[in-house]
Amino acid sequence: MSRSWLALGLSLVFLPWLGAQQGAVCHERVPHIANSTNGEVSWSLREVCCKGYEGTPGGCRPRCNPRCLHAQCTAPQQCTCDLGYETPSEQEFSNAGCQPKCHACRNGDCISPGRCRCWPGYVKSRKSLSCQPAPHLLQPAEQCELRCRSTRWQKYFSWSHLLSGRTPNTVPTCRQNQTEPCLQLDRCVCSSLSQRLICQDTAEKQPQQYVCSDPMDQTVENHPGLQTEGS
Numbered sequence: 001m002s003r004s005w006l007a008l009g010l011s012l013v014f015l016p017w018l019g020a021q022q023g024a025v026c027h028e029r030v031p032h033i034a035n036s037t038n039g040e041v042s043w044s045l046r047e048v049c050c051k052g053y054e055g056t057p058g059g060c061r062p063r064c065n066p067r068c069l070h071a072q073c074t075a076p077q078q079c080t081c082d083l084g085y086e087t088p089s090e091q092e093f094s095n096a097g098c099q100p101k102c103h104a105c106r107n108g109d110c111i112s113p114g115r116c117r118c119w120p121g122y123v124k125s126r127k128s129l130s131c132q133p134a135p136h137l138l139q140p141a142e143q144c145e146l147r148c149r150s151t152r153w154q155k156y157f158s159w160s161h162l163l164s165g166r167t168p169n170t171v172p173t174c175r176q177n178q179t180e181p182c183l184q185l186d187r188c189v190c191s192s193l194s195q196r197l198i199c200q201d202t203a204e205k206q207p208q209q210y211v212c213s214d215p216m217d218q219t220v221e222n223h224p225g226l227q228t229e230g231s
């Protein structure tokens, strides 16, 4: 192999020049053939975006994948929530983005900053910003079980689109000798409007909602008319 071919081969390999990293902009050593007769190589520096950054018309910007939701990508793989939004406490949402913040939204979903929508079966309380059970709309947990083919339940998230394709784990109801975690039905009520189980785990501040993983009547869960908003 001639020396010029060797130089050409070298020129295809861009060696990152470590140590010259300046924020988002890095430098790469690029070889050039200085003399085609003897294959002598000279090097020049080229500005490139550092690892974790991407080129935009304005310069190198940090890259977040998946994209930040209601947040700015402030460093590679790091989202900083917009005003009025916060990182969800649910572990299941890690990396998924930010959700709106409400001061008090017990038994409800915070659907935008400061705006709490009561779960089906709950109504806005006059005294607090939270939602109170509407007793005639809540039934014993067994009523929900009757509508469920399996004994497994899925945690329901109003922000389930944040899960980006991941299927939430299912939890069985507690039977004799059932290993944890399982749903203690005596800590749950059934929402007659949504057929969701609403269960209060002593460890959790906010009750959790569960949907049947194999409902008898598939239409119940998808009926938007059953979602009532507290006022």
Ligand SMILES: *[C@@H]1O[C@H](CO)[C@@H](O)[C@H](O)[C@H]1NC(C)=O
Binding pocket: 035, 036, 037, 038
């Ligand atoms: C290129 O290399 C050849 C052989 O070593 C040498 O004779 C010539 O002077 C060099 N040319 C330049 C421009 O350096």
Ligand SMILES: *[C@@H]1O[C@H](CO)[C@@H](O)[C@H](O)[C@H]1NC(C)=O
Binding pocket: 176, 177
């Ligand atoms: C539950 O566990 C106990 C003790 O290990 C055992 O005697 C009993 O048969 C088990 N019951 C069922 C339904 O598996």
